[in-house]
Amino acid sequence: MQPPLSQPHIQPFFPPQRTLMGPGPSDVYPSVLAACAKPTLGHLDPLFVGMMDEVKQLLQYAFQTRNEMTLAVSAPGSAGMEACFVNLVESGEKVIVCRNGVFGERMRSNVERLGAVAVTVDDDWGKPVDVQKVSDAIKANPDAKFLAFVHAETSTGARSDAKALCALAKEHGLLTIVDTVTALGGIELRVDDWGIDAVYSGSQKCLSCVPGLSPISFSPAAVEKLKTRKSLVQSWFLDQTLVMGYWGNTSGAKRTYHHTAPVNALYALHEALRLLADEGLENAWARHAMLHTELRDGLAALGIEFVVEEKYRLPQLNAVHIPAGVDDAAVRSWLLNDYNLEIGAGLGALAGKAWRIGLMGYGARRENVAVLLGALGEVLK
Amino acid sequence: MQPPLSQPHIQPFFPPQRTLMGPGPSDVYPSVLAACAKPTLGHLDPLFVGMMDEVKQLLQYAFQTRNEMTLAVSAPGSAGMEACFVNLVESGEKVIVCRNGVFGERMRSNVERLGAVAVTVDDDWGKPVDVQKVSDAIKANPDAKFLAFVHAETSTGARSDAKALCALAKEHGLLTIVDTVTALGGIELRVDDWGIDAVYSGSQKCLSCVPGLSPISFSPAAVEKLKTRKSLVQSWFLDQTLVMGYWGNTSGAKRTYHHTAPVNALYALHEALRLLADEGLENAWARHAMLHTELRDGLAALGIEFVVEEKYRLPQLNAVHIPAGVDDAAVRSWLLNDYNLEIGAGLGALAGKAWRIGLMGYGARRENVAVLLGALGEVLK
Secondary structure, eight states: OOOOOOOOOOOOOOOOOOEESSSSSSOOOOOHHHHTTTTOOOOTHHHHHHHHHHHHHHHHHTTTTOOOOEEEEOOOOOHHHHHHHHHHOOOEEOOOOOOOEEEHHHHHHHHTTTTTTEEEOOOOOOOOOOOOHHHHHHHHHHHEEEEESSSEEETTTTEEEEHHHHHHHHTTTTTTEEOTTTTTTTSSOHHHHOOSEEEEEEEETTTTTOOOOOOEEOOOOOOOOOHTOOOOOOTTTTTTTHOOOOOOSSSOOOOOOOSOOOOHHHHHHHHHHHHHHOOOHHHHHHHHHHHHHHHHHHHTTTTTTSOOOOOBTTTEEEEEETTTTOHHHHHHHHHHHHHHHEEEEOGGGGTTTTEEEEEOOGGGGGHHHHHHHHHHHHHHH | OOOOOOOOOOOOOOOOEEESSSSSSOOOOHHHHHHHSSSSOOOOOOOHHHHHHHHHHHHHHHHHOOOOOEEEEEEEEEHHHHHHHHEEEEEEETTEESSHHHHHHHHHHHHHHHTTTTEEEEEEEEEEOOOHHHHHHHHOOOTEEEEEEEEEOOOOOOTTHHHHHHHHHHTTOOOEEOOOTTTTTTSSOHHHHHOOEEEOOOTTTTOOOSSSSSSEEOOOHHHHHHHHOOOOOOSSTOOHHHHHHHOSSSOOOOOOOOOOOOOHHHHHHHHHHHHHHHHHHHHHHOOOOOOOOHHHHHHHHOOBBBSSSGGGGTTTTTEEHHHOTTTHHHHHHHHHHHOOOEEEEEGGTTTEEHHHHHEGGGGOSHHHHHHHHHHHHHHHO
């Protein structure tokens, strides 16, 4: 038997103030950070439960949905993704999965782990999902039950036409599962009007909240699929039939314990969503578009080119080619160490070839564009 | 098509300062709350990654383990539970699951959802797991691969003999999966010495951190089982073969992106674990025991009786019988509204019959015992 482990002597951690212009987490609103430190309440405290009702109402606004089943999963966006797949898709069912970046592939992996069948529709990284290819795949797979795709690909900065893809799915009776992790709050998104059945997002992108929560919403058709499934949901933690006993499917219903909610993180989400509602969704979308234009013009002046064709670009996630002869890691370290400025590395197929510059939520401000352009200009000199 | 949802007008949320003496979340240390509001760093920022290394070291101390695979799951304790089962247990494998409260039954549900076989060993609520019954079950099931039990049952306040149960499992070559959600930091727990193979806990109990994280640790034997499994882990989010690429299995290894870590919650965990290390584990255990004695004597003076026999009582979770003729909900509301004092309701078989009084972490203080005894004495008059 070894001796007991002795006490480590660790100092308190004091992180510096960075400007976060990577693919997320984004700059967090000061009042959202302050909300994190408010006194913790019990997860069944009536005052906390009342706040959760407001979070639900605010999420319905942000998603533009009247779905009763709208809530935040108590874990990051990838758990929100898994919550959608694990609750709706059963073993043996067929899902058409569009892959044009990292997150489409992650969807496929989710389908595989359910024992379901993924039919993949592939597009090059940096391109949007090709609607015609999806139409062909649907016709070739009349037994498919779901269409899954990423609205705003965080790995490439490409925007796909969620409205057209959902219309196509509806036409053929498919349920849609849509990744809006980077989309929500940054570009137009209308869950009900577009006919999205299951949608998930993340707290740490255009909502400018701390990382760790994943807003999701299920349409009545998705809820019906969940209620009529033949098998038990394979995840206890993500089983929404249980979670809804806590979040409350109908207002006024008594809350029953499922798991201990991340109380302080939900304070932060409440505040972030409140700020979005105060600004107004359309205003937030317009702000992201405007700042993107300023960034684009400034990058052009530095001779830096975008990965994505102009009409498919996400204003909030700008993937750009690393100029020839430039040391990727050295530049990012220089920006971080000398300017306290974080930009993102390339991911997957774009690793070492691209940078990802985020303009998300509170990060989509004129001063952030200025510091990025000024610092990058100096470093690339 | 319905009109767009208009902006809800929601006010900022200002929770009152409660004294949290339920089953968790417990009172959070002031410096832990303050840590939540520190500036957010990127999840791959070298400074943040360095802090994660410290969290790992602090968790190893708290668990008394030298396990390399020691980290915090980015979700609450029930996700930590699922992380242990989903990574180690495969379809068709047999698990002996001890049930003497809510959380043993949750373990069984996890086993079932894996397509594995649960052999349950039942004890009455409020009793510890009966070691002899477990011994009989192991002998009757020579093909069983795992023994799973709860060290400190949050639903009843009973402590089971984790050391004896693990010794029995080792004798028969079984791997052990142990729930220490309420145990960690509150009572003696020695993961390596006792031979625990997979252990999970929660941030919001005796660590007095905000809710939302689940520390886990896997022994080398558990890691070997994980590495040699025949099937894919059915959860992408909880797949520790992927997560370890981010947390780093060996120190100094490059971190790869898996999911965006809950950065600010990890600041809080770092601070909470740091305070535990500063106090010293044995001192923290002794403090819980001492405050429990004060509470016990005060409750006795009020004529209130414990659910659990003295020698099996958890100092940090005191389940007591609701005195005859007393209105359960009314008393708890009175304490909450007039004294800002939360105690816990009974759960499952104890609903309406018991209260659960927590003395956890920062909540295990003399002033908390005084306010509880004073307020309860007034309310029950």
